[in-house]
Amino acid sequence: MRTFRWALAALTGIVAFGGVVAASDPEVMDVDQGATSSGLAVRSVVPESVLVIGDSSAASLRWVPGAATALRGATIDLDLESCRRLVERSCRGREGRVPSTALEALSAHGDVHTTLVMATGYNDTAIAHDGAVSMITQEAARLGYERVIWLTLRSDVDYVSPSETGNHREFAAANRVLARRIGSDMFGVETVLANWGGYSADHPEWFTADGVHHRSRGAWAFADYVSRVLAHADGRACPTPDEAFTIPDDPCPDPDATGAIADIAGLYPVVDSDILCYEIGPTRAAVCARDTHVIAMGRELGSGDVGDDVEALQVRLSRIGYPVSPATGNYLELTAAAVTAFQSANGLEPSGRADRATLVALGFEVSF
Numbered sequence: 001m002r003t004f005r006w007a008l009a010a011l012t013g014i015v016a017f018g019g020v021v022a023a024s025d026p027e028v029m030d031v032d033q034g035a036t037s038s039g040l041a042v043r044s045v046v047p048e049s050v051l052v053i054g055d056s057s058a059a060s061l062r063w064v065p066g067a068a069t070a071l072r073g074a075t076i077d078l079d080l081e082s083c084r085r086l087v088e089r090s091c092r093g094r095e096g097r098v099p100s101t102a103l104e105a106l107s108a109h110g111d112v113h114t115t116l117v118m119a120t121g122y123n124d125t126a127i128a129h130d131g132a133v134s135m136i137t138q139e140a141a142r143l144g145y146e147r148v149i150w151l152t153l154r155s156d157v158d159y160v161s162p163s164e165t166g167n168h169r170e171f172a173a174a175n176r177v178l179a180r181r182i183g184s185d186m187f188g189v190e191t192v193l194a195n196w197g198g199y200s201a202d203h204p205e206w207f208t209a210d211g212v213h214h215r216s217r218g219a220w221a222f223a224d225y226v227s228r229v230l231a232h233a234d235g236r237a238c239p240t241p242d243e244a245f246t247i248p249d250d251p252c253p254d255p256d257a258t259g260a261i262a263d264i265a266g267l268y269p270v271v272d273s274d275i276l277c278y279e280i281g282p283t284r285a286a287v288c289a290r291d292t293h294v295i296a297m298g299r300e301l302g303s304g305d306v307g308d309d310v311e312a313l314q315v316r317l318s319r320i321g322y323p324v325s326p327a328t329g330n331y332l333e334l335t336a337a338a339v340t341a342f343q344s345a346n347g348l349e350p351s352g353r354a355d356r357a358t359l360v361a362l363g364f365e366v367s368f
Helices: 103-108 128-142 168-181 217-232 310-321 334-344 356-361
Strands: 004-008 015-016 049-054 073-078 115-118 148-152 187-192 275-280 285-290
Touching: 049 103, 073 103, 103 128, 115 128, 115 217, 128 148, 128 168, 128 187, 168 187, 187 217, 187 285, 310 334, 334 356
Parallel strands: 049 073, 049 115, 115 148, 148 187
Antiparallel strands: 004 015, 004 073, 275 285
């Protein structure tokens, strides 16, 4: 298990890796020297100590360079692993490891935090969520947590988890479980439901074609959202304003009520890139590489084509009622027939080829 700690100044938004930074209302922090302009070293009093447990969706905070710096207003530990499951044994993730479950990770961190943010669930069924809510909240209570915040899943998506345990139907059902179970005290712990699925629904540009994994801009937006959820739950000021060169709201409103930030790139130094930085294998060797998830369709697709983009097309067709199963990534007769059926039903030339007009009609972003 590897965690990252972000100790964050609630007033200034200055971030330091691996320690607490100073914050003082009238003075400017000298990060290198650890002192204010008056020469006196100070330490911030942060509102809470937070643990975020997540899967590959939330792991963008670790993979997208700089994105975690948008986590502000509290001391935050990140335990984010690809293919993590809630309670059942996790699957092997893209970094070449089988991570601990969310429950195991929670136990391993001990009693050093007061708030838990659960940002995982895309590799689980709805039934697994129902049992996990009780098990994880009970363990949090044993460890002395005061609050557990569960994030809803995005459900209007193409993502299918390994072993096909999770898909858009399961994600929608899991959200119903969370809505039913979360929102009151449980085992003496306050539980809070944060609707990330609804908050991000109108921003497909934040995600790869599967609708779950964050692009660079989405990772920054996710970090900003988590920071606002925490600030609202505490009844303190937002750590960042809604717009550049404005004053943060105090107290911070519920981001689920106010809606998504219109211009994330106006608040943070977002770099739109498909490069992710992983930690590979048990030694966690640093490797930065292109994200293999489909960002945008870069070509017309037809019979004989092979690739991740073909698989993304097949998954999208199947989800909207034109089944291509299994999604192999090979554009063969079944895929051509599904494309033809979709084209005929939507007033497009029934060619059986996924041309630009067809891909746009399917809701894909195209780059050709």
